[in-house]
Amino acid sequence: MDAERLLDFVWVIPALPAFGAVVLLVVGKRIGEPKAGWLATTLMALSFAASVAAFLALRSLPGEERRHAHELWQWFAGTGRFSVGFGFLADPLSITMILFVTGTATLIHLYAIGYMHGDARFSRFFAYMNLFAASMLVLVLGSSFLVTFLGWEGVGLCSYLLISFWFERDTAAVAGKKAFVTNRVGDLGFMLAMFLIFSELGTLDYLPAFEAAPALSQGTLTAIALLLFVGAMGKSAQVPLHVWLPDAMEGPTPVSALIHAATMVTAGVFLVSRAHVFFDLGGAANDVVAWIGALTALGAATVAIRQNDIKRVLAYSTLSQLGYMFLAAGVGAYSAAMFHMVMHAFFKALLFLGAGSVIHGLHDEQDMRRMGALRKLMPVTAGTFIVGWLAIAGVFPLAGFWSKDEILAKAWFSESISGGEVLWGVGLVAALLTAFYMTRQVRLVFFGRARWHEPGGVHDEEHAIRPHESPITMTFPLLVLAGLSAVGGFLSLPFTDPNLEFLTRWLEPSLEPTAPHIAATSFSAGLALSLAALAVGIVGIGAGVSMYRKGLPADGVDPAERRLGPVARVLEHAYFFDAAVSRLVAGPGAAFARLCAEGLDRRVIDGAVNGTGRLFREVGGGLRRAQTGLVRNYALGIALGTALLLGYFATRVNI
Amino acid sequence: MTPLLAGIGDIGREHYLVVAALLFTIGAVGLLVRRNTLIMFMCVELMLNAVNLTFVTFAKALDDARGQAIVFFTLVVAAAEVAVGLAIIVAIFRRRQGVTADDVDLLKG
Numbered sequence: 001m002d003a004e005r006l007l008d009f010v011w012v013i014p015a016l017p018a019f020g021a022v023v024l025l026v027v028g029k030r031i032g033e034p035k036a037g038w039l040a041t042t043l044m045a046l047s048f049a050a051s052v053a054a055f056l057a058l059r060s061l062p063g064e065e066r067r068h069a070h071e072l073w074q075w076f077a078g079t080g081r082f083s084v085g086f087g088f089l090a091d092p093l094s095i096t097m098i099l100f101v102t103g104t105a106t107l108i109h110l111y112a113i114g115y116m117h118g119d120a121r122f123s124r125f126f127a128y129m130n131l132f133a134a135s136m137l138v139l140v141l142g143s144s145f146l147v148t149f150l151g152w153e154g155v156g157l158c159s160y161l162l163i164s165f166w167f168e169r170d171t172a173a174v175a176g177k178k179a180f181v182t183n184r185v186g187d188l189g190f191m192l193a194m195f196l197i198f199s200e201l202g203t204l205d206y207l208p209a210f211e212a213a214p215a216l217s218q219g220t221l222t223a224i225a226l227l228l229f230v231g232a233m234g235k236s237a238q239v240p241l242h243v244w245l246p247d248a249m250e251g252p253t254p255v256s257a258l259i260h261a262a263t264m265v266t267a268g269v270f271l272v273s274r275a276h277v278f279f280d281l282g283g284a285a286n287d288v289v290a291w292i293g294a295l296t297a298l299g300a301a302t303v304a305i306r307q308n309d310i311k312r313v314l315a316y317s318t319l320s321q322l323g324y325m326f327l328a329a330g331v332g333a334y335s336a337a338m339f340h341m342v343m344h345a346f347f348k349a350l351l352f353l354g355a356g357s358v359i360h361g362l363h364d365e366q367d368m369r370r371m372g373a374l375r376k377l378m379p380v381t382a383g384t385f386i387v388g389w390l391a392i393a394g395v396f397p398l399a400g401f402w403s404k405d406e407i408l409a410k411a412w413f414s415e416s417i418s419g420g421e422v423l424w425g426v427g428l429v430a431a432l433l434t435a436f437y438m439t440r441q442v443r444l445v446f447f448g449r450a451r452w453h454e455p456g457g458v459h460d461e462e463h464a465i466r467p468h469e470s471p472i473t474m475t476f477p478l479l480v481l482a483g484l485s486a487v488g489g490f491l492s493l494p495f496t497d498p499n500l501e502f503l504t505r506w507l508e509p510s511l512e513p514t515a516p517h518i519a520a521t522s523f524s525a526g527l528a529l530s531l532a533a534l535a536v537g538i539v540g541i542g543a544g545v546s547m548y549r550k551g552l553p554a555d556g557v558d559p560a561e562r563r564l565g566p567v568a569r570v571l572e573h574a575y576f577f578d579a580a581v582s583r584l585v586a587g588p589g590a591a592f593a594r595l596c597a598e599g600l601d602r603r604v605i606d607g608a609v610n611g612t613g614r615l616f617r618e619v620g621g622g623l624r625r626a627q628t629g630l631v632r633n634y635a636l637g638i639a640l641g642t643a644l645l646l647g648y649f650a651t652r653v654n655i
Numbered sequence: 656m657t658p659l660l661a662g663i664g665d666i667g668r669e670h671y672l673v674v675a676a677l678l679f680t681i682g683a684v685g686l687l688v689r690r691n692t693l694i695m696f697m698c699v700e701l702m703l704n705a706v707n708l709t710f711v712t713f714a715k716a717l718d719d720a721r722g723q724a725i726v727f728f729t730l731v732v733a734a735a736e737v738a739v740g741l742a743i744i745v746a747i748f749r750r751r752q753g754v755t756a757d758d759v760d761l762l763k764g
Contacts, residue, residue: 627764631695631756635686
């Protein structure tokens with residue numbers, strides 16, 4: 001079978017986990033633990049194998065032919081010009097996405113078999129996970145905005161279901177709702193963008209839309225790009241729609257790793273890259289993307305310094321890294337954004353799974369102030385976590401170094417955007433903070449003295465715990481991801497040799513800029529920038545190590561808190577963003593709702609209904625007295641009526 | 656003039672109508688001022704027959720038999736009404752040991 005024919009079958013890739021989700025939802029309980037987990041994991045592994053086959057098939061085609069759209073069926077066959085096909089598009093961008101989505105999903109499914117051990121809804125969990133993977137694959141493979149939107153809503157649903165998976169806890173149920181509602185705001189932007197694209201271009205299919213896009217007016221293009229970016233901001237948790245992601249940590253840790261670090265939250269970056277034609281031509285839209293990204297990268301990194309929950313640190317770190325990706329996309333370096341997305345999927349999934357392993361080993365303790373000294377007790381977790389730490393901190397030659405360095409270089413040399421040097425500076429400060437807060441986390445969790453016996457935590461002294469290393473199903477994915485985090489950067493080295501710069505070259509057919517963005521770079525300038533990035537990483541690590549030399553000091557006060565003074569409180573509460581939203585949006589919203597409920601509904605609407613009733617009751621009450629029940633009164637009435645009628649006829653009618 | 660009324664001499668249409676009006680007024684006033692149900696009932700009959708007399712008078716004057724035909728209807732209805740009305744009065748009397756109309760006000764609003 002030739003490659004083109006083979007690529008008609010990419011639908012198998014999302015179909016496999018979708019099948020698993022259906023099976024597990026219907027008969028999951030009967031399959032039971034652990035078979036349900038193994039079924040889901042096997043289907044994900046098969047899906048990964050199919051993705052590799054699709055990758056090989058696409059690679060066998062010459063570069064300019066590497067985009068293969070295949071319509072499976074007519075989805076909407078409406079009247080007039082409205083008709084949309086359900087189809088998949090295999091091109092370097094989508095194939096890259098499915099490779100790392102299925103790859104990390106397989107590993108995290110495997111990990112979850114160990115992590116979810118003993119949970120009452122074990123098979124339900126894997127059904128949702130498979131459903132999520134299927135939706136995510138539809139999202140990235142879709143050949144039109146509408147198919148992508150189908151997957152987009154699917155991952156949103158699964159995110160909601162999995163964040164509030166332990167819905168017995170109020171906080172989990174609330175966090176799920178918060179994520180869902182916040183995402184609706186972004187989804188509205190996505191939908192408006194689709195309406196605009198359809199009304200202007202008459203199609204939602206990617207390839208025809210991209211071809212026709214340059215004919216549109218500047219204002220329309222900017223509007224489409226900004227509306228698409230609103231959708232991306234919701235899904236990828238960019239300021240000011242970021243509030244749901246830290247709370248999403250209420251979900252089980254494999255969910256945080258898969259959905260809220262590696263895959264779903266990068267869907268926004270994917271959307272911007274996929275629709276990059278609109279952003280290239282969209283004028284000011286690019287600046288908005290880059291600056292929102294930079295703002296998120298820096299703001300979230302500062303907040304991460306003062307978080308004490310092991311998962312919340314990573315959540316803010318994810319926000320910060322997503323900001324990096326948008327910064328790259330904003331300066332037109334889409335391949336750098338994709339590169340960082342893949343690298344981030346590796347090391348952030350690794351860090352989350354490591355954190356999950358720690359939480360598992362400490363029996364649900366998440367406060368880093370009650371950890372410490374776990375290095376010896378959990379050697380595999382500690383070792384792999386340290387690899388992830390060095391990777392995200394940008395230490396040469398691990399994954400994060402290469403991808404972060406590329407983004408910073410692209411920002412510096414960018415010509416399409418003004419103030420590229422400022423963006424570079426913001427990114428550099430964020431990189432410094434990243435190295436610092438990750439060092440703080442590693443020192444608090446794995447070094448220093450053991451603090452899990454101290455009073456006030458989840459475990460009191462009667463239920464003293466013995467931290468233990470996690471089972472093989474959990475440590476194996478950690479080892480694989482640690483390996484990928486270590487060497488993943490070699491996918492795209494910043495040299496002009498096409499073999500070394502593999503990922504960038506591979507993505508070129510999908511992401512070829514419509515207008516040139518990046519000025520020619522000189523090697524020496526690039527080297528200087530790299531050294532600067534590496535230097536701030538090392539400074540950040542050094543500062544972290546020296547401040548947290550003994551883990552947490554004996555008095556239990558965080559050294560960063562002491563040095564930051566009043567700022568510490570602001571950072572701990574994430575700039576009081578949630579409180580501000582509550583006061584400025586939720587407060588007036590609730591007041592308005594109360595006004596509607598009590599003023600409008602109760603007074604006006606209910607008042608009209610009850611008033612009508614009361615009117616007739618009062619009138620009836622008055623008229624009631626006319627009915628005396630006495631026959632003679634009625635007779636008198638008849639007599640008077642007759643007399644009146646007779647009088648009328650006598651005066652008015654001529655007989 | 657028909658043979659039946661020939662002997663009454665110069666009694667004309669107006670006399671009949673005046674008698675009918677008097678009968679009707681007596682009936683109506685009696686109905687309004689008396690409290691005994693039985694008397695009120697008789698007053699109703701009086702009014703009905705006043706109307707009957709009017710019908711017959713006009714039938715004769717206009718030489719139209721339809722007026723007289725209507726009287727038969729009135730008689731039939733009056734007979735039925737008497738049967739029902741008397742039954743009601745008997746029923747009231749059995750329950751209350753009296754037939755005063757003002758005592759019966761259960762349908763008061």
